[in-house]
Amino acid sequence: MFHFGEETFSSGHDAPEGNGDRTGDDAGMESAGEISEFQKALDDHGITGVKAPSRLPDGFAPDKVLVTDLNEAGMFVLNVLYRNSDARINIVVTQGNSSAPAQIQNNKEIVDSYTINGIDLFVIQNENNQAVTWAVDGYEYQVIGGGVDQLKLIAESMLID
Numbered sequence: 001m002f003h004f005g006e007e008t009f010s011s012g013h014d015a016p017e018g019n020g021d022r023t024g025d026d027a028g029m030e031s032a033g034e035i036s037e038f039q040k041a042l043d044d045h046g047i048t049g050v051k052a053p054s055r056l057p058d059g060f061a062p063d064k065v066l067v068t069d070l071n072e073a074g075m076f077v078l079n080v081l082y083r084n085s086d087a088r089i090n091i092v093v094t095q096g097n098s099s100a101p102a103q104i105q106n107n108k109e110i111v112d113s114y115t116i117n118g119i120d121l122f123v124i125q126n127e128n129n130q131a132v133t134w135a136v137d138g139y140e141y142q143v144i145g146g147g148v149d150q151l152k153l154i155a156e157s158m159l160i161d
Contacts, residue, residue, distance in 0.1 A: 037065040038080045038091070045069070045076065047093065049136030052080075054157040057150045059084035076139075089145040089154065095138055114152075116159045123148055 039052035045067075060082045068077040078093040112123040121134040125148055132151040133142040141158070143151045 036062055038062070038078075041065055041067050041078050041080075042093075045078070047078075047137075047139060049139060050093075050141060050158040052158070053091070053154045055153055056082055057084070057089070057146060057154075060087075060089060063088070087146060089143065089151070091154070091158075092140075092142045092144065094140045116156055119159060121152075121155055123152070 036052045042048075042050070042052060061084070063081040063083045064079075065081075066077075066079040068075065068079075070076070076093075076095040080091040082089045082091075112125075114121055114123070119134050119136055121132055124131045124133065129144065130146065130148050130151060131142050131144045132148070132155045133140065134155070135141070141155075143154050143158075145151075146154075
């Protein structure tokens with residue numbers, strides 16, 4: 001699951017490089033539209049603790065959906081990439097064993113956290129990376145890249161109908 005160190009937070013997968021530079025509030029969000037490949041992957045694997053995001057920052061569109069399902073190794077990774085003209089947001093869902101933990105050094109002494117529908121979410125950020133992460137029903141979720149406000153809204157749209 002999650003591991004906290006004095007200055008780091010880690011979970012069980014590789015973090016993407018870079019981040020977007022978007023900031024702001026819900027005014028910069030748009031509907032994610034029809035059912036996505038992401039939702040189909042969630043449905044196909046019986047993941048019911050979240051849904052594909054119903055809102056994305058303006059200009060972002062789905063780019064890739066990658067599924068690694070190694071039942072014999074006890075590992076599942078769903079990696080969804082959204083892009084606009086110059087930035088990306090990555091959503092990663094993991095379960096079971098993973099190859100190498102990702103670490104994001106946090107700028108603050110204490111990791112920020114908040115709760116949606118009884119689920120604790122954690123905000124990790126530094127000069128180069130931002131992420132919102134949580135766990136539900138044995139799966140870990142990370143929304144990475146973009147501005148923290150957008151990441152929080154995406155996470156909220158995944159957890160609230």
